[in-house]
Amino acid sequence: MRGFSGTPTPEGRFNSRSAAGGGGLLWRADENAREMFRILARTAAPGWVLERDNMCLVATGIPVAMFNPAFVPAGVDFDQFVEEARAFYSERGLPWALVVPEHDPVAPPGRIRYLGLAEAQIMPVMTRDTLPGDDWPASKADIDIQTAETDDVRADHRAVLAIAFGIPDHMSRIVLPPGVPLSPLLRFYVAYREGVPVGSAALCEAAGLAGIYNVATRPEYRRTGIATALMRHVLQDARERGLQTCVLQSSADGRPLYARLGFTRLSTYTIYTGS
Secondary structure, X not given: OOEEEOOOOOHHHHXXXXXXXXXXXXXXXXXXXXXXXXXXXXXXXXXXXXXXXXXXXXXXXXXXXXXXXXXXXXXXXXXXXXXXXXXXXXXXXOOEEEEEEOOOOOOOHHHHHHOOOEEEEEEEEEEEEOOOOOOOOOXXXXXXXXXXXXXXXXXXXXXHHHHHHOOOHXXXXXXXXXXXXXXXXXXXXXXXXXXXXXXXXXXXXXXXXXXXXXEEEOHHHOOOOHHHHHHHHHHHHHHHOOOOEEEEEOOOOOHHHHHHOOOEEEEEEEEEEEO
16 A cells, blocks of 8 residues: 655745755756655555655655655754654664765754664765767667566566665565556666667656666676666657756766766765664
């Protein structure tokens, strides 16, 4: 049984914080990430979203902390928020992650650790326009890129995630299930070489931005231009959908690639995990 509370943040709130931290783009980048996880939770069975004021707790049902993010709001009692988040995820038997944006600090790291949360990852938030550079390869002759509109392509997307990120099929199947209509705002891609699924990416359309997620290449095919070809394809798709700016959260391995492709650092998310 799915449970949902509250409604997505209204468009009008984008302007309410436009004067802080680099303008509205930062807040829109945050909202894109929130909406991506909301969509995953709505597709999942079960999935839960709890929203109140500016608080957003998302539980997809996958027993991996990063798939159950608590987006910390500004202007709240931080200790109370952490305890409410802890109770929300504990009730569902799920590990969870606290997402703390650099541009909207709410508590010093020492306080976060005191409350029993451990720093797990630092992720730069990066941005660029959706017009690929002229020096990007348009495609690779032996690469075919498809969207996950059929169960077979969805299974291939899950297979790439299993190999590249260590997310087993039975977990990713929760949010990318066969036979269930997917939101038109979240598209999944698979790159094939000679019929073998070798790369993946996802595009979330929210807050007027193109959010790019799930960028991965199977280890034996890395450094062959597959990720660049995928990025070009996704950015062109975003541009055709009327989106002019894209954002992503980079892993340490992906940072050099995105820098070469013209992405610049916008901010940073620090991820803390709770039990």
